[in-house]
Amino acid sequence: MNASLQSLTNALTEIVGARWVKSRAAELTAYDSDGLPGYRATPRLVVLPGSRDEVCAVVRLLAERGIPFVPRGAGTGLSGGSLANDAVVIGLNRLTRIHSIDAGNRIAHVEPGVVNASLARAVSPFGLYYAPDPSSQAACTIGGNVAENAGGPHCLKYGVTLNHIAALTVCLPDGELVSFGSSVSEDTGYDLCGLFIGSEGCFGIATDIWVRLLPVPEQVRTLLADFSSVTDAARAVSAIIATGIVPAALEMMDQSTIRAVEASIYAAGYPVDAAAVLLAEVDGLAIGLDDDVRVIEQCCRDAGARNVRIASNDADRARLWQGRKKAFGALGRIAPHLVVQDAVVPRTKLPQILAEIHEIGARYNVNVCNVFHAGDGNLHPNISYDASDPQQSERVHAAMSEIMHACINAGGTITGEHGVGLDKLGYMEDLFSAPSLAAMCSVREVFDPERRANPGKVVPVHSCREWSGSSRH
Amino acid sequence: MSTTVAELAAQVAQAHVSAEPLRVVGGGTWLQAGRSCFGTALRVGEYVGIVDYTPGDLTLTARAGTTLEAIAEATAAHGQWLPLDPEALPGATIGATIATASDGPLAFAMGRVRDQVLGIECVTGTGEVTRAGGRVVKNVAGFDLVRLHTGAWGTLGVITEVSVRLRARPEVDRAFVVASDDRVSLESRLAPLADLLIAPLALELLSGALATALGVHDHMCLLVRLAGNATRVNAQVEALGALGDVKEVPVSVFDALSRLSPAGAMVARVSHMPTHFSATWRHVMDHLSASQCWQPLVRGSIARGVVRVGALFEQDVPVLERFVRGMAPPGAAVAWEMLPDDGWQYVPSSVSDRVSMGLRRALDPAWILNRGLLGESMDAVRV
Ligand SMILES: Cc1cc2nc3c(=O)[nH]c(=O)nc-3n(C[C@H](O)[C@H](O)[C@H](O)COP(=O)(O)OP(=O)(O)OC[C@H]3O[C@@H](n4cnc5c(N)ncnc54)[C@H](O)[C@@H]3O)c2cc1C
Numbered sequence: 001m002n003a004s005l006q007s008l009t010n011a012l013t014e015i016v017g018a019r020w021v022k023s024r025a026a027e028l029t030a031y032d033s034d035g036l037p038g039y040r041a042t043p044r045l046v047v048l049p050g051s052r053d054e055v056c057a058v059v060r061l062l063a064e065r066g067i068p069f070v071p072r073g074a075g076t077g078l079s080g081g082s083l084a085n086d087a088v089v090i091g092l093n094r095l096t097r098i099h100s101i102d103a104g105n106r107i108a109h110v111e112p113g114v115v116n117a118s119l120a121r122a123v124s125p126f127g128l129y130y131a132p133d134p135s136s137q138a139a140c141t142i143g144g145n146v147a148e149n150a151g152g153p154h155c156l157k158y159g160v161t162l163n164h165i166a167a168l169t170v171c172l173p174d175g176e177l178v179s180f181g182s183s184v185s186e187d188t189g190y191d192l193c194g195l196f197i198g199s200e201g202c203f204g205i206a207t208d209i210w211v212r213l214l215p216v217p218e219q220v221r222t223l224l225a226d227f228s229s230v231t232d233a234a235r236a237v238s239a240i241i242a243t244g245i246v247p248a249a250l251e252m253m254d255q256s257t258i259r260a261v262e263a264s265i266y267a268a269g270y271p272v273d274a275a276a277v278l279l280a281e282v283d284g285l286a287i288g289l290d291d292d293v294r295v296i297e298q299c300c301r302d303a304g305a306r307n308v309r310i311a312s313n314d315a316d317r318a319r320l321w322q323g324r325k326k327a328f329g330a331l332g333r334i335a336p337h338l339v340v341q342d343a344v345v346p347r348t349k350l351p352q353i354l355a356e357i358h359e360i361g362a363r364y365n366v367n368v369c370n371v372f373h374a375g376d377g378n379l380h381p382n383i384s385y386d387a388s389d390p391q392q393s394e395r396v397h398a399a400m401s402e403i404m405h406a407c408i409n410a411g412g413t414i415t416g417e418h419g420v421g422l423d424k425l426g427y428m429e430d431l432f433s434a435p436s437l438a439a440m441c442s443v444r445e446v447f448d449p450e451r452r453a454n455p456g457k458v459v460p461v462h463s464c465r466e467w468s469g470s471s472r473h
Numbered sequence: 474m475s476t477t478v479a480e481l482a483a484q485v486a487q488a489h490v491s492a493e494p495l496r497v498v499g500g501g502t503w504l505q506a507g508r509s510c511f512g513t514a515l516r517v518g519e520y521v522g523i524v525d526y527t528p529g530d531l532t533l534t535a536r537a538g539t540t541l542e543a544i545a546e547a548t549a550a551h552g553q554w555l556p557l558d559p560e561a562l563p564g565a566t567i568g569a570t571i572a573t574a575s576d577g578p579l580a581f582a583m584g585r586v587r588d589q590v591l592g593i594e595c596v597t598g599t600g601e602v603t604r605a606g607g608r609v610v611k612n613v614a615g616f617d618l619v620r621l622h623t624g625a626w627g628t629l630g631v632i633t634e635v636s637v638r639l640r641a642r643p644e645v646d647r648a649f650v651v652a653s654d655d656r657v658s659l660e661s662r663l664a665p666l667a668d669l670l671i672a673p674l675a676l677e678l679l680s681g682a683l684a685t686a687l688g689v690h691d692h693m694c695l696l697v698r699l700a701g702n703a704t705r706v707n708a709q710v711e712a713l714g715a716l717g718d719v720k721e722v723p724v725s726v727f728d729a730l731s732r733l734s735p736a737g738a739m740v741a742r743v744s745h746m747p748t749h750f751s752a753t754w755r756h757v758m759d760h761l762s763a764s765q766c767w768q769p770l771v772r773g774s775i776a777r778g779v780v781r782v783g784a785l786f787e788q789d790v791p792v793l794e795r796f797v798r799g800m801a802p803p804g805a806a807v808a809w810e811m812l813p814d815d816g817w818q819y820v821p822s823s824v825s826d827r828v829s830m831g832l833r834r835a836l837d838p839a840w841i842l843n844r845g846l847l848g849e850s851m852d853a854v855r856v
Binding site for chain 1 (some may be wrong): 528602603609614625641642671705706741745746805806808835
């Protein structure tokens with residue numbers, strides 16, 4: 001270990017204790033990747049602070065020494081956001097306290113390392129729940145959800161993380177602690193809380209998060225409709241949305257996904273000969289809910305559904321959902337690696353884009369499976385492959401790139417919930433003009449003038465240089 | 474007269490170079506969030522038109538000067554609507570609605586203004602045309618400058634185009650007034666709400682003067698909007714009975730509600746935790762009568778803890794200070810939307826923190842856009 005690294009280790013040890021500074025190669029490998037396959041980066045050190053004060057002390061120390069850092073939650077991110085190339089990783093997993101649950105005002109104050117599913121468990125005795133439910137909820141942290149503006153199947157009706165955060169305390173990259181939003185009233189001034197959400201660790205570290213909670217709906221109904229063509233399923237989605245009923249969730253799985261799920265331990269009883277299934281859920285007041293179910297069922301039948309099944313009890317419901325929630329897990333078992341892609345198209349473009357994706361997959365000889373939030377037009381085309389085979393990797397990347405461009409051309413975007421991170425950097429210029437990217441860079445500089453917080457992510461570096469050159473008079 | 478983004482951008486770029494202040498004007502019907510701000514008018518209200526509307530996508534893109542009425546008309550033709558109901562006169566524009574982010578009663582069920590905006594095109598203070606977000610309903614590509622511009626009152630950029638989320642109109646949409654015994658405390662009148670099986674589109678408490686002005690009742694009462702399928706709405710109407718006497722009123726009462734603030738009124742939003750709602754309401758009402766504001770138009774979004782005041786105040790300046798400073802009870806926040814010029818000196822800036830000032834400097838380095846709004850003081854920004 002060289003002298004400056006040793007001195008840094010010592011200084012960090014003084015703040016958090018020797019046990020919480022990781023510097024040995026064997027320890028660092030646990031932090032050299034996230035949920036994005038095919039990328040690895042080795043951090044300089046990993047430090048695990050145990051309190052808000054320790055986070056600030058660590059960040060201040062790194063600021064004094066001009067050292068870049070990467071905040072990290074559970075490392076389930078799918079865009080490479082928590083990869084740290086020679087930067088210091090600040091792991092937030094020890095910050096798992098739920099400071100308070102105010103059932104009357106439906107708000108909870110939590111630390112960033114609280115796991116999404118444990119928050120759900122903690123608030124359920126109050127008849128409340130936290131709406132954003134990423135499929136990774138058993139592992140991912142609320143801090144990571146805030147940083148990525150995470151979504152999930154139930155975001156169709158209830159919105160994404162942005163819509164459920166009241167306030168934040170943030171440790172800025174120079175170590176100063178600031179508050180954004182308000183946990184007790186309406187926010188006044190700029191929406192800094194909204195600006196911070198989705199900033200992917202580039203604006204500082206969220207140390208305290210006030211999340212809004214919702215009352216558990218009185219009743220829930222879940223339907224499974226199966227179709228002999230993907231286009232019919234997509235038509236049903238449009239028809240349902242057009243009725244004015246906002247389903248709690250409206251998810252689609254194509255045949256490859258159905259077959260992978262049914263061949264796995266997560267088999268949910270989906271018909272394996274269907275071209276696509278639609279999983280729809282409505283919730284709310286019990287009264288009138290069956291009317292909504294009938295309308296949705298009719299929409300599916302009119303669009304050509306072969307069969308519509310309505311879950312008869314909670315166990316049946318859970319089983320229908322298990323297939324969807326574990327679809328990535330089932331797909332991951334087909335081959336050593338799985339790219340979980342994320343893009344959005346206008347809802348009316350779903351049939352067209354699904355056909356295009358199918359064609360692109362065939363042309364590159366890769367197996368694309370689609371399992372996605374159809375109600376939002378948020379696609380997840382996934383490819384199972386072997387990342388150690390360079391030729392196969394090459395084909396997978398080329399196919400993904402074409403798929404991304406097809407989504408952009410359809411009027412969509414390159415990510416609906418997984419973030420830009422490293423993986424999508426290359427597409428940012430296809431989506432935004434140079435002045436737009438430059439404006440993003442200048443906003444980033446307000447938070448982090450030295451660009452030490454999660455450097456090299458979200459906005460391509462050269463976009464920022466252009467801004468500095470052309471707009472600073 | 475500016476009619477293209479390029480022309481608007483050129484005007485801003487010119488003003489940036491000559492450090493000449495600009496006042497962004499939409500429909501010109503709007504409120505003020507700061508000292509009456511001076512400068513050459515930049516007329517965005519003339520930049521009108523719906524750019525893209527595919528009903529099946531339930532999204533719409535319009536130029537900033539497009540009026541809310543024009544959007545309502547275009548979307549109604551397809552059984553859809555943009556559920557934003559800010560306090561606004563006819564002719565109010567979508568750009569200003571988003572720049573001010575002033576929520577109406579529908580925010581209770583539909584979400585706030587910030588929750589409906591998908592994308593923004595905006596001219597920064599240097600005259601650069603920038604975009605953030607997009608036209609799709611889910612999007613996390615890049616930093617969220619959409620949220621930053623929403624509610625920034627045009628101080629970080631001139632909004633020139635927006636994309637918003639639409640909803641399909643509910644099958645049934647009805648409004649009801651619920652009146653209960655005045656002699657009972659507000660707490661006990663509102664208590665049954667907690668256990669009521671209702672999911673209203675909007676639920677507002679109206680002051681007696683406001684109910685009278687709307688012609689729906691002559692005392693304090695609840696105004697409830699119920700929507701959805703007929704079975705559900707009917708069941709909820711019945712449930713409302715637990716709160717008092719229920720009377721149906723035309724749903725257009727909600728439109729009237731957003732147009733009621735009298736000319737010259739002072740308008741404020743006082744907000745605190747929902748559990749403090751009754752206390753907040755009582756404080757505001759007591760403060761208004763102590764300040765001799767008679768017949769104030771006050772309404773409260775109970776579940777959001779927000780009390781909105783529109784009142785005429787005709788005292789002299791020393792009393793004005795007490796009026797402004799005392800509007801919110803301890804712990805609550807107040808956002809002033811309209812005040813006479815003399816009143817603004819008593820309102821602390823809401824953008825004087827380090828990050829807000831940094832953003833202002835980054836996006837409007839010559840400090841030309843809507844100077845003085847959001848209570849921002851001249852010294853603060855010049856630092
Ligand atoms: C099987 C699977 C399914 C998934 N399903 C979904 C889904 O349905 N919806 C969805 O949106 N995502 C999904 N994801 C992606 C991922 O789980 C989310 O992005 C999640 O929010 C990341 O949380 P994390 O704690 O793992 O964050 P990490 O991966 O550790 O970090 C993600 C980013 O957040 C930053 N960060 C972390 N904590 C903080 C903090 N406290 N302050 C500031 N920055 C911070 C990091 O620097 C990094 O840039 C899925 C992932 C997997 C593996």
